[in-house]
Amino acid sequence: MYFFTPALGVLAVYILAAIVPAVLLLRFIYRHDHIEKEPGGLLIALLVGGVLAALCSIILETIGNTVLDVVVSQDSMAYYIILAFVVVAAVEEGTKLFFLKRRTWRNPNFNYLFDGVVYAVFVSLGFAAYENIRYVFSYGLSVALPRAFLAIPGHMGFAVFMGIFYARAKKYELMGNYGKSKENLILGYLSAVALHGFYDSCCFIGTGLANMIFLAFVAVMYVVVYRLVKNAAYGDRPM
Numbered sequence: 001m002y003f004f005t006p007a008l009g010v011l012a013v014y015i016l017a018a019i020v021p022a023v024l025l026l027r028f029i030y031r032h033d034h035i036e037k038e039p040g041g042l043l044i045a046l047l048v049g050g051v052l053a054a055l056c057s058i059i060l061e062t063i064g065n066t067v068l069d070v071v072v073s074q075d076s077m078a079y080y081i082i083l084a085f086v087v088v089a090a091v092e093e094g095t096k097l098f099f100l101k102r103r104t105w106r107n108p109n110f111n112y113l114f115d116g117v118v119y120a121v122f123v124s125l126g127f128a129a130y131e132n133i134r135y136v137f138s139y140g141l142s143v144a145l146p147r148a149f150l151a152i153p154g155h156m157g158f159a160v161f162m163g164i165f166y167a168r169a170k171k172y173e174l175m176g177n178y179g180k181s182k183e184n185l186i187l188g189y190l191s192a193v194a195l196h197g198f199y200d201s202c203c204f205i206g207t208g209l210a211n212m213i214f215l216a217f218v219a220v221m222y223v224v225v226y227r228l229v230k231n232a233a234y235g236d237r238p239m
Helices: 003-031 038-073 077-104 114-137 141-149 151-174 178-205 208-234
Strands: none
Touching: 003 038, 003 114, 003 141, 038 077, 038 114, 077 114, 077 178, 077 208, 114 141, 114 151, 114 208, 141 151, 141 178, 151 178, 151 208
């Protein structure tokens, strides 16, 4: 029994290092849902949906990466941009949106505008937490701190943009304006892909200039996302 205790302790440290940042951000969003809290069962289902989105993304990205390696030279700038926007961002935000919409679009609890932000963030942070566990166990605790301040909040930031448009899409559908509903769904997806793709392309390119742009981009995005969450929460209203 005592032989396995140190190993279990190390395992616990790795898991906590991987998931605590996501838990803190989930708490931040949950506390801003002032009017009507969402059911715990639904929120857990959304976290599970995020994990499923991550698993689907692994498969789709492997296929996309294989095709990209054949079609585009890995020495070119185009390779990193296509990898970031098409292979990674488009796939990951697409799988998140799929499980988000499948679980919440017809759910009767989806009755306030801020619900869209809550739902999108829970799916995205379920995705990010699973992804972070894989990274920490693959590369060690040295990646936990930078990912806690960059990758995990990054996923939340992409989700906030998607969630705002997602709620608008639902509102327009309830109003009978299906064209506007579809338009907002597309805008939500494209805004998340654009932010995610730009984030990743800076990381993949990795030059000094790219790193400077990346840090400036992250700082601005965090400020904008924080204000969006505050405004969406305090301006929340029924569908």
